Amino acid sequence: xxEPKLIVDIITIFPQYFAPALEVGPLKRADQINLxxxxxxxxxxxxxxxxxxxxxxxxxxxxxxxxxxxxxxALERAGYKDGFVILxxxxxxxxxxxxAHELVGKRHLILICGRYKGVDERIMKYVDLELSIGDYVLSxxxxxxxxxxxxxxxxxxxxxxxxxxxxxxSFESGILDAPYFTRPKVFExxxxxxxxxxxxxxxxxxxxxxxxxxxxxxxxxxxxxxxDLSDEDLELLNEILHEERRRTDE
Ligand code: ADE
Numbered sequence: 750x751x752e753p754k755l756i757v758d759i760i761t762i763f764p765q766y767f768a769p770a771l772e773v774g775p776l777k778r779a780d781q782i783n784l785x786x787x788x789x790x791x792x793x794x795x796x797x798x799x800x801x802x803x804x805x806x807x808x809x810x811x812x813x814x815x816x817x818x819x820x821x822x823a824l825e826r827a828g829y830k831d832g833f834v835i836l837x838x839x840x841x842x843x844x845x846x847x848x849a850h851e852l853v854g855k856r857h858l859i860l861i862c863g864r865y866k867g868v869d870e871r872i873m874k875y876v877d878l879e880l881s882i883g884d885y886v887l888s889x890x891x892x893x894x895x896x897x898x899x900x901x902x903x904x905x906x907x908x909x910x911x912x913x914x915x916x917x918x919s920f921e922s923g924i925l926d927a928p929y930f931t932r933p934k935v936f937e938x939x940x941x942x943x944x945x946x947x948x949x950x951x952x953x954x955x956x957x958x959x960x961x962x963x964x965x966x967x968x969x970x971x972x973x974x975x976x977d978l979s980d981e982d983l984e985l986l987n988e989i990l991h992e993e994r995r996r997t998d999e
Contacts, residue, residue: 753786754905755853758827759894760820761862762802764789766891776898779908787898790823803864812866820861820872832857834877835897836868837890841879844897846920852897853904860897862890917957923976924965927957959985 759767771777771787779785796802796819803813824834833855842848852858861868861876882893902908903915919926930941944956962985965972978986 751783754784754856755901756786756788756832756857757898758788758790758823758832758857758859759862760790760792760823760827760860761891761894762792762864763862763889763891764791767895770895770898775902775908778910779902779905782907784905784908785902788827790826792819792823795819795822795826806866810866813864814866815864815868815872817869817871820868821875824859824861824875827859828857829859829875832859834859834861834875835880836861836872836876836878837863837881837887837893838867838879839881839884839886841881843881843883844900846900846918849897849900849904853901858901860890860894862894864889920972924961924972925969926964927961928964955981955985958982959989962986963989 761767767787767789771780776785776787780787792802792815793799796816801816801819803815806812806814833852835852835858837860861872880893880897882896887893903918909915915921917926930945934941934946942956944952947953958981962973962982965976966986966989973986976982
């Protein structure tokens, strides 16, 4: 069988946390068709005794710190020298879609899920990237690892079914995605926009791009400053601004 596109080792004291999420959706599919291999390095099994997993911080203070020896053992079992080591931490670089594209290009990721107060600082020399999933504090890296897996699997070619596509997802072109409609044609008196029923693919594409830009302008104007906008995008934004101005004048 061909090599999987992505091998992920997860270093954790809670491998069972991941089981339900790996049994559904794109992660299950990607595993079944050998696009991703997820392995667990269970810190509890790698420690000589339960007391070996974590300890009080030197110098005092509340909370527990993961001890370095089992983490190092887990890194060795995962083959860290040929992998890209990520430590989840609220102090890390914040995950974005463009960072996800960079990470999915690595063949082997090793994810360290910190717990309690964190991981002994002497593990940092083995870490290639500290990664945060947002400006809030989780009680451990496991939810962050699941978020990362979900984001990455969508980017592996073939992992999504034909019905699904990541290409038009929000953030893929630096802006939010357009609104979508499905049957019925009229819901609570509100019809689906005419253009979507027209069968005119060029007009539909233009409408979607315009509405994506409109949404981004309204909900996340900060994204527009960094987005790579085409001449057509600028034209559409101009139209939107005129329309919005007209609406407020009325
Ligand atoms: N561990 C604790 N908080 C975290 C966060 N926001 N992102 C990633 N890992 C974390």
